[in-house]
Amino acid sequence: MRAYRQFATVYDRLMEDMPYSDWLRFARECWDRYGIPQTVVDLGCGTGSLAIPLARSGFQVFGIDLSADMLSIGRSKWDESPQQAIRSSAGAIRWLQQDMCSWELPEQVDAVISFCDCINYLTEEDYVEAAFRATYEGLKPGGVFLFDVHPPRTLQRYADEQPFVLDDRDIAYIWTSDLDSERVEIEHHLTIFVRESDEGPSHYNRFEEIHVQRAYQPKWIREALARAGFGRVESFADFRLAAPDDRSERLFFAAVK
Template identity: 30%
Template structure:
């Protein structure tokens, strides 16, 4: 899953300021009551935030469901000479490891790929089990307002040097789902193109959904921010940043 997409992901996402995003994660740690050194990251993708946090001195254990994404991330970390990252293939809703961490993070709306409230709560439980006492869980989600008003049923076209991509959004608001249909052409050295098609699905969650599941698992001191700030977040914003503490 996402293995072909992994090869073009970074070129399509050049507009994302990953260093600034990583700085924001770092600042959010000041919500905590402990020193933060070890981080478990779910949905690490091609390792952009992973590597930025590792450069800050954190020890990162990074997990993703896609072998292709992990391969790109591992090569990236190797080029940067980062020795404080371990990569694992795994599912964020049932991952197990014989270790606990100061923080668990999930970025870039990875949580929106969880298909229902049961999977969402399973992710919270998995994260809770992986945290030290007073450790923090940090993650962001796209809101239903963003899916309905910004993403909607738009089509985006990317015409880059070696990649041409058509990204079509297909909303299913009745079932709180957004389908992304991608067709991309990757240029070969001889001037020919390889065509790939991929469909991804994201799911909508409200603050109320998230809060109920976090409380059920046992998290406390739960905060919801308007992403990128420390101002209160709401379902009417585009993206919410969540911070929750293990008892």
């Protein structure tokens, strides 16, 4: 549950190919199914790559993240948005530095999302259960919690396919992974090189990051959601409203209070 530090400054550059539009589409399809919200919490919002387009669409969004650096970048992106001219007809974002295991707002909200495998960063069962309880308490009756996770097979695939390398002109990285098969917990080691300037001799700043994720069995996740109080839980896979199977790379859950 560590906060990103220097990584925040290059996060958007490294994540630019992530399927943000697919997450947004999936959320809208689920909201068509469970009820269109007005207020939405983006739990583990990072730099706001989902929170900002949701607010532009008219939702009242609360972006919650543990990292002050991530939130600062998200706030700057929102403040500098070219949507300023139509801001009066758009929604709004309130940025909050909170732990996803104990987050709270003065009032309950209609929906909570937590995408981009945020739950996998909770590496103890107690942490996951705490996050589910906090989310249940933060939702209005009938509110829906949408989130995705990497299943065990995806972490195994990362371990099998590593190392990963990126070598662009302005940024590069070497990414290796170590898997603890018993805990189904993977430790990602990233050595990142960022070009300091396009002018003059090439000079790169180097820094290192370690990120740890743990995968949980789908049955345990459903049981943990039920223990938190959620009465209706459905699971899907790979950005579609279709049941998961043994080949699914990313699992989605919809839990209704």
